[in-house]
Amino acid sequence: MTDTAFHGVFPYLVSPIGDDGRVLDDVLARLVERLVAAGVHGLTPLGSTGEFAYLSWEQRQRIVAVTLEAAAGRVPVVPGVAATTTADAVRQARAFEALGADGILAVLEAYFPVPDDGVVAYFTAIAESVACPVVLYTNPTFQRSDLTLPAIRRLADVPNIAYLKDASTNTGRLLSIIGAVGDRLGVFAASSHIPVCVMMIGGLGWMAGPACLVPEQSVALYDLAAAGRWDEAMALQRDLWRINQVFAKYSLAACVKGGLQLQGYPVGDPLPPQPALTADGRAEVREVLAALGALEATEG
Numbered sequence: 001m002t003d004t005a006f007h008g009v010f011p012y013l014v015s016p017i018g019d020d021g022r023v024l025d026d027v028l029a030r031l032v033e034r035l036v037a038a039g040v041h042g043l044t045p046l047g048s049t050g051e052f053a054y055l056s057w058e059q060r061q062r063i064v065a066v067t068l069e070a071a072a073g074r075v076p077v078v079p080g081v082a083a084t085t086t087a088d089a090v091r092q093a094r095a096f097e098a099l100g101a102d103g104i105l106a107v108l109e110a111y112f113p114v115p116d117d118g119v120v121a122y123f124t125a126i127a128e129s130v131a132c133p134v135v136l137y138t139n140p141t142f143q144r145s146d147l148t149l150p151a152i153r154r155l156a157d158v159p160n161i162a163y164l165k166d167a168s169t170n171t172g173r174l175l176s177i178i179g180a181v182g183d184r185l186g187v188f189a190a191s192s193h194i195p196v197c198v199m200m201i202g203g204l205g206w207m208a209g210p211a212c213l214v215p216e217q218s219v220a221l222y223d224l225a226a227a228g229r230w231d232e233a234m235a236l237q238r239d240l241w242r243i244n245q246v247f248a249k250y251s252l253a254a255c256v257k258g259g260l261q262l263q264g265y266p267v268g269d270p271l272p273p274q275p276a277l278t279a280d281g282r283a284e285v286r287e288v289l290a291a292l293g294a295l296e297a298t299e300g
Helices: 025-037 057-071 086-099 116-129 149-155 171-181 195-200 215-226 230-247 252-262 279-291
Strands: 008-011 080-083 104-108 134-138 161-166 186-189 205-208
Touching (some): 008 215, 025 057, 057 086, 080 086, 086 104, 086 116, 116 134, 116 149, 116 161, 134 149, 171 186, 186 195, 195 215, 195 230, 205 215, 215 230, 230 279, 252 279
Parallel strands (some): 008 205, 080 104, 104 134
């Protein structure tokens, strides 16, 4: 990619895995093609929706390679790197950059809590190991050692740490981050935030699993917000918020994979021991997707 400025809608891709443990290359490539055709601004394999914590290193590499090949340079591909050790995170980041990744989404997994100095050292080591931009990932709900505001301030000074994606439910926290780092870090929201509100306070877009299911609608929402057409954007946001409400009731990976199955993409179920989407959940996802016009292409 020649344009290194990330912005807009980055769907978090699912990881289609067959019963034999192999990546379903054709299914993933077809999903990538659909999302690029819908106008998304980038792709993120191995995010939370991609079940990174449940994949082997071989599976992770294959998912990134297939995504890059299918995207063919049309949009930036920013795979997730997640590890409990700094050495492993650096190894992953270097491998993905060597495959052609346009950026790295950096996640800290921790069994024991890590103090701020350790957190800063972990992300700094990743950034210093690659030349591409690094996106910090912060998720207070699931991370034992989350990024505090003082740690974020320090990391904003690392040259190629250029973005932050926040998966908390606290939009006020995002405003505090934006106020603290100024223009040193571009901020992305997750599906747990209301994207239009994040755009209003200076966000660049959102990285989220639900965009896999409603890419056209997500891009339309971004375009309205980027143009400052806030009344129209909020009207569309109210409709799209229904999908977030359903996802809050069930596992994210299960919802996105279940929805994609309804749309004709045989991506499989979440990897055990995660449960598949229940029958009630499947019915709710189907109802919301139908209301948003997201089943017409496959079921109409």
